Amino acid sequence: MLKLQNISKTYSKGKVKAVDDISLHINPGEIFGFLGPNGAGKTTTINMMVGLLKPDSGNIYIDGIDIWQNPVQAKKQISFVPDTPEIYDKLKGIEYLNFIADVYDIPKDVRQERMEKYLGIFNLKNVVGDIIGSYSHGMKQKLSLISALIHEPKLFILDEPMVGLDPKSSFQLKEIMRQRCDEEKTVFFSTHVLEVAEKLCDRIAIINKGKIIALGTMEELRSHAVEKESLENIFLELTENE
Amino acid sequence: MNRILSLVKIDLNTTFGLSAIQYKFRSKQDRWQTIILIIAILSLLPSYYMIVYGLSEMYEAYFNIGQKSMFLLTGVLITQLIVFFFGILYVMSKYYFSNDLNVLVPLPIRSREIVGAKFISLMVNEYLTSLPIILPFIVIYGVKGNEGILYWVYSIIPILFIPVIPLALSSVIVMLLMKYTNIKGKKDLLRIVGYFLLIIIALTVQFEIQSVIQNSIMSEEDLFLQLITDSNLFVRKLGMIFPPSMWGALSLSNYFNVTGFLHSLLFIGVSIGIFLIMLYLSEKVFFDGLIGNLEVGTSNGSGKVKSTDFRKKLPVFLAIGLKEIKVLIRTPVYLLNSIGVVVLVPILFVMPTYMGGDHFMKQLNMIISGNPNLISLIGSGMIILLGIMNCVGCTTFSREGRNFWIQRTIPIRAKDQIFGRVLSSLFVQLIGISVLLGSIAYMGMITIDSIFWISILGLLGSIAMAELGMLVDIFRPLLDWDNPQKAMKQNLNVLIAMSVGALYLLGVGFLVYKLLGKMNMLFIYCIIGGIFIISSFGFYILLRRMIERQFLILE
Ligand SMILES: Nc1ncnc2c1ncn2[C@@H]1O[C@H](COP(=O)(O)OP(=O)(O)OP(=O)(O)O)[C@@H](O)[C@H]1O
Ligand SMILES: [Mg+2]
Numbered sequence: 001m002l003k004l005q006n007i008s009k010t011y012s013k014g015k016v017k018a019v020d021d022i023s024l025h026i027n028p029g030e031i032f033g034f035l036g037p038n039g040a041g042k043t044t045t046i047n048m049m050v051g052l053l054k055p056d057s058g059n060i061y062i063d064g065i066d067i068w069q070n071p072v073q074a075k076k077q078i079s080f081v082p083d084t085p086e087i088y089d090k091l092k093g094i095e096y097l098n099f100i101a102d103v104y105d106i107p108k109d110v111r112q113e114r115m116e117k118y119l120g121i122f123n124l125k126n127v128v129g130d131i132i133g134s135y136s137h138g139m140k141q142k143l144s145l146i147s148a149l150i151h152e153p154k155l156f157i158l159d160e161p162m163v164g165l166d167p168k169s170s171f172q173l174k175e176i177m178r179q180r181c182d183e184e185k186t187v188f189f190s191t192h193v194l195e196v197a198e199k200l201c202d203r204i205a206i207i208n209k210g211k212i213i214a215l216g217t218m219e220e221l222r223s224h225a226v227e228k229e230s231l232e233n234i235f236l237e238l239t240e241n242e
Numbered sequence: 243m244n245r246i247l248s249l250v251k252i253d254l255n256t257t258f259g260l261s262a263i264q265y266k267f268r269s270k271q272d273r274w275q276t277i278i279l280i281i282a283i284l285s286l287l288p289s290y291y292m293i294v295y296g297l298s299e300m301y302e303a304y305f306n307i308g309q310k311s312m313f314l315l316t317g318v319l320i321t322q323l324i325v326f327f328f329g330i331l332y333v334m335s336k337y338y339f340s341n342d343l344n345v346l347v348p349l350p351i352r353s354r355e356i357v358g359a360k361f362i363s364l365m366v367n368e369y370l371t372s373l374p375i376i377l378p379f380i381v382i383y384g385v386k387g388n389e390g391i392l393y394w395v396y397s398i399i400p401i402l403f404i405p406v407i408p409l410a411l412s413s414v415i416v417m418l419l420m421k422y423t424n425i426k427g428k429k430d431l432l433r434i435v436g437y438f439l440l441i442i443i444a445l446t447v448q449f450e451i452q453s454v455i456q457n458s459i460m461s462e463e464d465l466f467l468q469l470i471t472d473s474n475l476f477v478r479k480l481g482m483i484f485p486p487s488m489w490g491a492l493s494l495s496n497y498f499n500v501t502g503f504l505h506s507l508l509f510i511g512v513s514i515g516i517f518l519i520m521l522y523l524s525e526k527v528f529f530d531g532l533i534g535n536l537e538v539g540t541s542n543g544s545g546k547v548k549s550t551d552f553r554k555k556l557p558v559f560l561a562i563g564l565k566e567i568k569v570l571i572r573t574p575v576y577l578l579n580s581i582g583v584v585v586l587v588p589i590l591f592v593m594p595t596y597m598g599g600d601h602f603m604k605q606l607n608m609i610i611s612g613n614p615n616l617i618s619l620i621g622s623g624m625i626i627l628l629g630i631m632n633c634v635g636c637t638t639f640s641r642e643g644r645n646f647w648i649q650r651t652i653p654i655r656a657k658d659q660i661f662g663r664v665l666s667s668l669f670v671q672l673i674g675i676s677v678l679l680g681s682i683a684y685m686g687m688i689t690i691d692s693i694f695w696i697s698i699l700g701l702l703g704s705i706a707m708a709e710l711g712m713l714v715d716i717f718r719p720l721l722d723w724d725n726p727q728k729a730m731k732q733n734l735n736v737l738i739a740m741s742v743g744a745l746y747l748l749g750v751g752f753l754v755y756k757l758l759g760k761m762n763m764l765f766i767y768c769i770i771g772g773i774f775i776i777s778s779f780g781f782y783i784l785l786r787r788m789i790e791r792q793f794l795i796l797e
Pocket of ligand 2: 044083159
């Protein structure tokens with residue numbers, strides 16, 4: 001579903017190597033967790049997957065389509081929720097959702113059903129007629145999530161989705177991610193919350209200083225680490241010894 | 243006073259990005275940008291030259307009837323009126339909608355210090371508007387009339403003080419408007435309506451005063467005798483439209499005697515006086531208009547929506563166009579600088595025509611009845627110029643700012659991007675066309691033909707201009723801003739697009755000038771239309787490539 005081949009990216013004209021020769025292959029129906037300390041290169045990698053940042057080298061395929069060769073086609077398969085939800089402050093919530101639905105060409109009935117469903121789940125029905133500028137940070141984030149779910153993407157990419165969500169919404173989001181996988185859709189997300197990764201993910205990659213230092217199911221990760229108890233220990237151990 | 247100065251310093255620095263420029267010039271890529279900018283400014287020169295040429299003809303005309311001081315008055319008056327009307331736009335966005343207010347208001351600073359600082363940095367800004375207008379008048383008057391050294395020394399006074407009175411007046415008006423429209427709920431709408439009402443009232447008053455004065459001049463029995471004996475007759479009479487302009491003009495035209503000296507004192511004194519009054523008033527009303535500005539309206543409607551709202555489906559390009567228009571209308575800075583401009587400019591354009599008086603109108607009528615197509619030609623040229631001045635095209639990507647990621651991660655074809663965004667520019671242009679046609683009708687010169695041609699050619703040319711602007715903007719969009727002001731008003735792309743657009747228009751204008759009289763007018767219209775269609779298509783192809791490329795490589 002998602003294939004990264006030898007992706008590299010440097011910032012500041014070669015001074016900062018943010019992502020260093022990463023390859024990943026994510027299968028349909030998989031929930032994939034992307035872990036790493038601050039500044040490890042998670043956001044950079046994700047931005048390259050969604051077409052915001054051109055890799056210096058390497059290819060990225062979404063459902064077999066090269067996102068840098070055929071961006072519009074590839075982007076139809078995905079939806080993306082960034083870590084900071086910057087959405088048009090001057091639009092009303094409903095106007096933004098309709099805009100996104102128009103872009104993905106969602107028929108009237110379908111969009112009504114999905115919008116009402118997700119607005120209900122995330123408890124935004126009462127404010128969807130207000131302009132987004134009046135929303136709280138978490139409300140914006142939830143709107144961003146809903147807009148990303150409207151077209152039922154084959155690949156759902158999220159950058160630190162749990163940050164800033166209240167416990168109920170965060171629970172709902174996890175449920176939704178699970179459901180998507182049951183429908184053979186793919187979810188890729190980065191997180192700092194290790195328990196979430198541990199409970200939710202089929203496979204996990206740990207990235208540090210731009211390199212993947214561990215990749216596999218929880219079981220496989222355990223077998224590599226000395227301290228086999230929890231993901232937290234594995235994480236600390238792997239990212240510590242340089 | 244110290245605090246005002248440091249506020250001014252900070253403000254100027256953020257407005258003109260002085261530190262950023264210093265920092266930028268070190269890198270190679272930005273040196274290119276500077277070069278492009280210089281080329282852009284140079285390409286404005288031909289248009290400017292033509293204006294200056296026209297002005298020296300005007301000097302001759304006044305000189306011949308012994309009223310050359312009228313030339314100075316015209317200059318001062320036009321400058322001050324333009325500073326005043328644009329001042330209303332600028333003051334509103336600078337005093338009430340700029341983001342530094344969030345920082346300034348909680349600080350222990352008095353309102354007059356904030357307003358004073360903002361006023362001074364606006365003044366610096368206004369010199370960019372006023373100098374290019376007043377300098378040619380002063381230089382032409384000085385050179386053609388062989389005026390002495392003292393003239394040039396004296397000229398410093400009007401040059402420096404010209405923006406003070408109109409800017410202080412517009413500050414007062416805006417502060418009062420903001421105070422009395424600060425009503426919960428419909429605030430934004432009220433202010434927009436108030437703003438346009440203000441302009442209409444101000445203009446009507448101007449027209450009325452003028453026509454009264456003109457009639458009184460024309461009905462003087464011994465007009466010709468007076469013309470000969472009093473070389474400041476016109477100035478004294480017509481100057482009543484806006485007395486400060488008259489004082490400025492008289493101080494300069496009488497630089498050699500006491501009258502000039504006294505008028506200089508008057509001009510400076512009144513300028514400072516009005517500025518102080520404005521400061522005093524700001525203490526009373528500034529905060530009243532500001533409070534509640536940072537909160538956004540949620541009170542209209544409970545936030546709930548009808549189920550039919552979930553069932554609106556549009557083609558992609560329309561969805562983009564509509565989104566652009568909504569954001570444009572709902573962001574005051576954008577609204578004032580796009581729709582505000584297309585409303586204001588046609589009216590300001592018509593005004594001087596009126597100012598010339600009955601005599602001038604008769605001449606104009608004669609010229610036009612000689613070639614009735616002139617109105618259509620000039621009118622559509624005007625609209626096309628507005629197509630670039632409305633800033634909609636040349637800031638369309640910059641305005642996305644931090645929301646640009648949305649456009650780049652959702653699947654929109656470049657074609658839909660172009661269609662949608664051009665559409666939003668055309669929406670603004672339609673308003674401009676209505677106002678221009680209205681103004682022409684007000685002068686009593688409208689015909690069915692001119693309505694048809696101005697609309698058709700104006701719209702076709704506007705498409706090309708919007709695309710041209712978008713080309714400039716996508717090449718180097720200004721995305722990293724925290725204040726909408728930066729995206730629209732402090733965006734170099736506007737200047738670059740304007741100069742390229744002016745060159746384009748000048749080229750077409752020159753061609754028309756060469757063709758005039760050599761063939762049937764219908765033919766000429768078709769040629770112009772053809773040029774617009776072909777260049778729109780060419781720009782479209784180029785733009786599609788550029789958008790596809792830039793959407794990939796921007797960081
Ligand atoms: N725009 C940029 N310009 C220069 N360097 C950058 C830029 N963005 C990120 N970096 C650098 O790239 C590296 C990776 O950053 P990235 O944002 O991908 O980390 P991250 O894993 O998402 O971190 P976090 O957990 O804090 O979100 C860091 O060293 C960072 O300093
Ligand atoms: Mg990050």
